[in-house]
Amino acid sequence: MYTFLRSHSPEIATYIPDRYKEGYGLSLRGIDFAQDNGFELIIALDCGIKAIEQVRYAKERGIDIVICDHHRPGPELPEAAAILNPKRSDCAYPYKELCGCGVGYKLAQALTTHYGQMPSTTNPLLDLVATAVAADIVPVTGENRILATFGLLQLNKEGRPGIRALLKNRNKEEYQLSDLVFSVAPRINAAGRMLHGSRAVDLLSSEDPQVVESLAEEIEQLNQNRRETEKQNTDEALAFIEEKGLQDQCSTVVYQENWHKGVIGIVASRLMEHHYRPTVVFTQSQGKWVASARSIPGFDLYQGLTECAEHIEQFGGHTFAAGLTVLPEKLPAFIERFEAVVQEHLGTEKQEPELHIDKEVQLEELTPSFYQILRQFAPFGPENPSPLFSSRGLTDTGRSRKVGQDQTHLKAEFNQNGTLFGGIGFSLADRLSDMADQQAVDVVFSLEENQWQGRTSLQLEIKDLRPSGKDSKLSEEPS
Ligand SMILES: [Mn+2]
16 A cells, blocks of 8 residues: 555555554554654554544544455444445445455555556556465455466566565465465564564565665564574473373463463464364463464354353454453463363364365376366465365385474375375474385375476375375265
């Protein structure tokens, strides 16, 4: 929005609330900043739909607000100059799943018409929109899929230096949505988690190669800090589970007063890779316990927390992710109640993640032309996942091994009746033993293109594997 508007109006500034001091939404401090600097209009992006108080506060100070948001509106709407939100009950816009940035892009498109410019004027912004679709975890369906497709074309053709700088370590000729999900989004978020989100705005809106380089370096460092902090906090949380003997619970609730508030959500996700069940990670902030929570299919976190409400000071969120605050004296009661609620909904049986396999194949069928057909379903993301395949009776050629900094990934080379195929399994290094002594394995995977040192080849991205001949069935979804 800033990049678009600055070509029309030089009197414009960005304001990103400090997530620790001001929280996530439209902040009073941001409105004070606008007033102190003589601004008459605020465009709120990806927030504001519930900011009734703040909009009133701005109005009293002679500042108009235009809200571009995609979060679910409450019963009452703020008295803003305009509210763009496809989830408004009175909004006729046909596609409801735009991300916050997508709604902002709609405003830019409308302004283009208003200024009498060509519709293509906004095309150079599409690499940002694709990044937002990837980062905001919205369905990659309908218009989001179209915006992502053309955004990727833009990115690969002449994407802005700031995004390309964050992709440098990927070393690819052509980027996909997954590159934005795994490389760009975590780095942009790391700026806000570890220092301030304004660093990311500066990076993404700069054209100056030197500025871009130094900001990208700083953000790289912040991302490194984020990773280390996340790893350290995760290790401590796993040790906590061991020490307190929580391995056989139906839920995970862990707490430590000095875990980093910016990473506890990621820590919750990491813990679920070890203990697959609803997970709440608490740290302390201003004398209260604050937590990020994550859930699994079958347990609606928002609903579950509602059932614990008597022990919670404040909570909000969605089905699979939420945040909450608990007073120190209520923590034990919350933990007990949460475990009981999870047991009520999921039962006491151990939960296992499920993979939905689209089709069983033979490795010899995985040809470049087959991959070209698959690619036409891309870009992949939530509600449009990359197809999953299974194949049985694969053996190790003898070249499979552990790879990665901590030797946690599995680099496999399979043989199926003379057809050889390479694969990579992230965090699956410990499964190498399943393939020892020519033991055949069944593998679940998606088919990916691997670009390495200028060469392109197809490889399996391994999601799971097990020794062949196990009696549990690989069930095939109707295609
Ligand atoms: Mn959003």
